Amino acid sequence: xxxxxxxxxxxxxxxxxxxxxxxxxxxxxxxxxxxxxxxxxxxxxxxxxxxxxxxxxxxxxxxxxxxxxxxxxxxxxxxxxxxxxxxxxxxxxxxxxxxxxxxxxxxxxxxxxxxxxxxxxxxxxxxxxxxxxxxxxxxxxxxxxxxxxxxxxxxxxxxxxxxxxxxxxxxxxxxxxxxxxxxxxxxxxxxxxxxxxxxxxxxxxxxxxxxxxxxxxxxxxxxxxxxxxxxxxxxxxxxx
Amino acid sequence: xxxxxxxxxxxxxxxxxxxxxxxxxxxxxxxxxxxxxxxxxxxxxxxxxxxxxxxxxxxxxxxxxxxxxxxxxxxxxxxxxxxxxxxxxxxxxxxxxxxxxxxxxxxxxxxxxxxxxxxxxxxxxxxxxxxxxxxxxxxxxxxxxxxxxxxxxxxxxxxxxxxxxxxxxxxxxxxxxxxxxxxxxxxxxxxxxxxxxxxxxxxxxxxxxxxxxxxxxxxxxxxxxxxxxxxxxxxxxxxxxxxxxxxxxxxxxxxxxxxxxxxxxxxxxxxxxxxxxxxxxxxxxxxxxxxxxx
Numbered sequence: 457x458x459x460x461x462x463x464x465x466x467x468x469x470x471x472x473x474x475x476x477x478x479x480x481x482x483x484x485x486x487x488x489x490x491x492x493x494x495x496x497x498x499x500x501x502x503x504x505x506x507x508x509x510x511x512x513x514x515x516x517x518x519x520x521x522x523x524x525x526x527x528x529x530x531x532x533x534x535x536x537x538x539x540x541x542x543x544x545x546x547x548x549x550x551x552x553x554x555x556x557x558x559x560x561x562x563x564x565x566x567x568x569x570x571x572x573x574x575x576x577x578x579x580x581x582x583x584x585x586x587x588x589x590x591x592x593x594x595x596x597x598x599x600x601x602x603x604x605x606x607x608x609x610x611x612x613x614x615x616x617x618x619x620x621x622x623x624x625x626x627x628x629x630x631x632x633x634x635x636x637x638x639x640x641x642x643x644x645x646x647x648x649x650x651x652x653x654x655x656x657x658x659x660x661x662x663x664x665x666x667x668x669x670x671x672x673x674x675x676x677x678x679x680x681x682x683x684x685x686x687x688x689x690x691x692x693x694x695x696x
Numbered sequence: 697x698x699x700x701x702x703x704x705x706x707x708x709x710x711x712x713x714x715x716x717x718x719x720x721x722x723x724x725x726x727x728x729x730x731x732x733x734x735x736x737x738x739x740x741x742x743x744x745x746x747x748x749x750x751x752x753x754x755x756x757x758x759x760x761x762x763x764x765x766x767x768x769x770x771x772x773x774x775x776x777x778x779x780x781x782x783x784x785x786x787x788x789x790x791x792x793x794x795x796x797x798x799x800x801x802x803x804x805x806x807x808x809x810x811x812x813x814x815x816x817x818x819x820x821x822x823x824x825x826x827x828x829x830x831x832x833x834x835x836x837x838x839x840x841x842x843x844x845x846x847x848x849x850x851x852x853x854x855x856x857x858x859x860x861x862x863x864x865x866x867x868x869x870x871x872x873x874x875x876x877x878x879x880x881x882x883x884x885x886x887x888x889x890x891x892x893x894x895x896x897x898x899x900x901x902x903x904x905x906x907x908x909x910x911x912x913x914x915x916x917x918x919x920x921x922x923x924x925x926x927x928x929x930x931x932x933x934x935x936x937x938x939x940x941x942x943x944x945x946x947x948x949x950x951x952x953x954x955x956x957x958x959x960x961x962x963x964x965x966x967x968x969x970x971x972x973x974x975x976x977x978x979x980x981x982x983x984x985x986x987x988x989x990x
Contacts, residue, residue: 477701480725481739483815483851483860484823484844487746490805491761491916493817528914531763531987533808553808601861602816
């Protein structure tokens, strides 16, 4: 493979490695519930992200914690933050510290387990959710510092989702033309794709596509994408 | 567009355009966020409100943290600050109150209260406490809010050229950066020009170079909470030195460069892993066993 070709094949996610100067409110901010931006605020965002990927109210949560999350979660309120996020709370919600009691009241049952994962970021959680209509989602993500997160796996598909942008997620048959048909819809509605990734479990089976967008896609855009032949599911995952 | 990648550039843009540093930072933020000046200033004013709420709560806090390791010291300092005569605090009432505010905000953080990470949660008391001290001696709300943009600009430059994460650069990256941000803001509030802001940053960062991150039991409490108190005093002294006309022999961007190299040279055990320093003392080990079991 030539050098140019190799460069062209690099996924766009290399942007995560380039140090871009932050904005003012990344330094003075975020407004958050303590004690830790990575173990509390980031955990709340991970929970919130899982809730948005599930797309409905969760009634059951099984959460596996790895590394530093597993070791120090009680002292940092990581458990409370994750559950708060799963109930839809933002990282600066004052109810975060009572999240476990609130979960009991709202009919969300939960379990935490300490696990050791292979080659995982030290602050990794694997969140398995069951929703009120029986929908399930399995989300693996890490709190990567300063309250920032990176979701790396959804339902067995490798992804890279930061939650900084509104996203559109599709599950579709791994066939030629599906991606074009979906992106054409976005183009027609003038929705710009900032980052995009396609991942599949094996050739010709189902695949997952995640597009991080500059603007929140309207409901009819998402619905239209869902009606594309070979697309099983299209879902908006708002920024968190 | 207005952009800068180090403090020399930030200072020279401010000089060329005859603007205070906060205006240069606001102009860049408007450009990259595509939001109006009013919107950005309103968001900062809201953050300053949250900071002040956390100070008030902290100064009166008697609640212990989840671990039981911290809580109540800010109140102790506040009560002590007003002693008079031979019992008067060595640093004077204003400085002790600033230290109390810094400790208090971090106590609020440790009891899962609401704070503004500045730049991080572990160092969230330093900048608010410095501004609180300025407010006590009459600085206007507008001036205080604008000075937070100067603080942010300093933090952005350090983040770009060194680090603001304890896991990467040790505590110099967190409390060290916060103190530099506070020192620069205090200089601007007192009417010091862009160069003096730069000197305050250089003086402040130099004094906290090499500070390690070794939190007991991995929690943002020991030594973080009390260190916030020390760091705001250090920031005030750096601001006073710069305002008095003292200059750093090593230019500010070279100091930040040294901070980066020192951070990279720190062993992993002293970068927020709790595998070295205070975190492995016999007492810290005992605390760890009590909290987590064997």
